[in-house]
Amino acid sequence: MEEDELINLIMKIIPASSALEFVIQIVKSNLALFGESVGLTSQISFDTFSELKSLFERKFDFTNQDKNLHLWIKYFCSGRLGLLYMFIVRDSDFDAKHKDLYFQKSEQCFDDSLQTLIEIAENYPQEAIYTKLYEGYIYRNLFRLYKSIDDMEKTFHYISLASKTHEAFYLYYKQRYPNDGYLIKHFGKEYYLDCAERLKFIEDPLEKKIIENTIRSFLGKLETDTGKQHVVLNQLRSAFENKSDR
16 A cells, blocks of 8 residues: 555665565566556556566576575566466457467466475475465466466365465464564455355355354454555455356
8 A cells, every 4th residue: 555655665775685676676576567457457568568578587596695585576476477367367358379388387487486385485494474465466366367267166166175274374473473463464464355255155155154253353353443545455355246147
């Protein structure tokens, strides 16, 4: 919600290393992606796709300086490339043959991101729980990717995985840092957004009612406490209100 302030802070930084300079460029590219797509809700132009693709594909190697940082950047860039290719899959102006090629590329990029998270967890066990949060983002993007081609089996599979991993991190963070109300709410939004999307596939009426009441209760608390309407809160509300839309 504070993109302008973030950009102003970034512009004041004088990079002391090539790694920091690269990270700043990546952050700027990410802000451009979210700005052009209105929080990943709208299509982007092909020239924007090409420009951002080139930025996220830039070669880098910081393994000698900081292997941990290198892996996180690797995860981030491959994930953003997956998003870019996914936008083309969802674009009605492309024919089926080209969409299939972009679909395969998007799926591969998301898979690369997941493999990098596994590598991070193996090399840095203290960060393993945090990789669950980011796994959840990738699974949600795979959910969106398969939803765009109407593969309902894979769509349900990936939103279920997103819900499971985001729940694990949300409950961990809530227990570990009970006084951090701001981030607890944010991680709660991510988890309940998954639940709202998953709700469309639930057949058991009792399970469905429990999830509905839980989301409704969470939304009520958020709308009472939240002054600004964060994009995730808006997505959660939209997904929940359209839960009957399969």
